[in-house]
Amino acid sequence: MSGTDAGAPRDPAGGAAASDVLLSRTVRDESGKLVATLTRSFGSLDLAEEAVAQAVEEALRSWRVRGVPPKPGAWLLQAARHNALDLLRRDRGMRERLPLLVGDGPGPAEVDGVAPDADERLPLLFGCCHPALSPDAQLALTLRAVCGLTTAQIARATFSAESAVGQRIVRAKRKIGRAGIPLRIPEGAERAERLDIVLTIVSVMYSEAHLVAGGDASADRDLADDALWLARVIADALPREPEALGLLALLAFHRAREAARAVDGALVLLGDQDRTRWDPALLAEARTVLERAARLRRPGRWQLHAAIAACHADAPNASATDWLQVLTLYDMLLAYDRSAVVRLNRAVALARVAGPAAALEEVDALAGTLDRSHLWHAVRAALLRELGRDDEALAADLTALELTANEAERRLLAERLER
Template identity: 75%
Template structure:
């Protein structure tokens, strides 16, 4: 489904000039496949089966709408303007890329961008998307419908932007893929076990973008970052409990994924256009290079965060830089930096948790306990709650 769904939606959207028709036709084809293949077995060419079924569904929908419009207008049926079948890809461009850029158009709200990407490009069902984004099925369905209507009503193009507009639009696409990966790891009411399907979808989609845009260093940077994170997955949780980076069994990190991440990061570096995703991947590489937590080159990490601020001075990046500042022996300076972020991050449990750690390092235990208790109030993830509860003795 990852390989075929987005391709078919993209091809049908181009042929029928409607994302709504294309996406609905493919969704119906998937349902048909689930029923038919269970009885008859998987066909020799599943992609061709899905394409044929989806095209038939799209044609049926177009004809129904055409007849409905004719009846409303009392028109005599004209010659059937049936669109031709989707042409085969020339191989020069991945059909999923124009679709992905359309789904991540800045005219759409971020939550709509994410939901539509998961549906049209990755082929997830409404129920899966609702589960992945901590929403309800009705709300998710309405979000997707509204996004598709807006694309149709405002004429949002399903195409890769020109070079002058690509940098900003590409960053939105990469951000959505990053959000997909993060959503897989912090499920409200869940433990530390990641939604592996959603995490794999995000890594796969980052690979699609990097392969289709080989001259875009930030695409390779994001892929490297996600591969570094994915390599630590097996050590990140034990029996549903969260294991912090400093306590992880590094021998269980996936060496093959780390090697792939380094290759992608080197590809990005050879293009000589640094950016925020490459710098985040370089920070992850510093952790991967250290055999033990104590061997981490925190001064190099701090330098990379200083560079990253030139591309992304968001509160979260500044919070992470404060952690690095503490690690090089400046907890008081780190706490000053964290306190300056109160207005932006006081509703985020991680801000309170980091602040508690720094207060404890400075011997201000009562204040540290209060900060940890506030962090406990603000998180809904059960693994994080257990970790914070252990710290507070609650």
């Protein structure tokens, strides 16, 4: 693995820039699979995460000097395995706790030293969503261990402070280690108990692809595709779970609009999108999957989210949107999900049906809950402006601009302020 000719060359102007970019991409693609593989092999999620983190640090130093190896994922796996063994030799406590999380039967085979197929992340996904952990800890740990998101990304996606997210992850790993939580896809009632948080995590993962700090409107295509892929894997593994199908339909509807959502790096809101640019194949997949879910006759929040997306997809243009149907679906959704974000989105539909005053009352009722969200301030500003309260609208838009880190969203808000 010596010499830059073994892999990607370094950037002569920026030194380590090229290898760092490739490492970042490899970590995003491989970290969840590596953690799942090492947890299965060594029986400790904490050990696996630490070993992978050390391997990433070693790659950062080595690849800058020697260049990127031909098989970056295999390189990280080999380094992480070595680190795990070294940690076991040095830590008696870790040796005594093994095997805590190892499931029955042999693990999947490796091919040419490359990590097993990413399906290995599913048992880890369900393991991290064990009811012994709080919902916040389940979400933070899974986004970190399975999806490879950083603490900063998780904090932004969950509207939390980075320090709080870090503490949740540490406490969750300790609890998993002490409780000996197995890594497996549960059955029956136990599966139903954990499935919703698993689907929530995949949804947050998809959303995070569109919230790149400092980025333009273009999504992190790899992360978005990985979330859609995970949704397909879960739906294929659990074909009789209508909510798994509902999430897959929802993400397919959203992914279908991607080409119209981001044009030359600029963000285009749903009402202004060129609908001829929507992907017909993905729209057809979404509708088919949603119909499969409906035939199972067990409604739930992800199916209702997908049904709302279907209303927008069925309208030939924005003015033809059936807002009364959208509002009705949101009213049904409240029986399953009364989160502040759902109530904010419902207020947008309410404005189309009952006017901005009624919607503003609903939005103001969320004060103190979504203060960290730029979307709350942006929606409030639009409603205030419709009511002729321009000074208050300006203040709300300025706050929204201050709170968003995505460059495309900042540009959109700045243009609105100029107008």
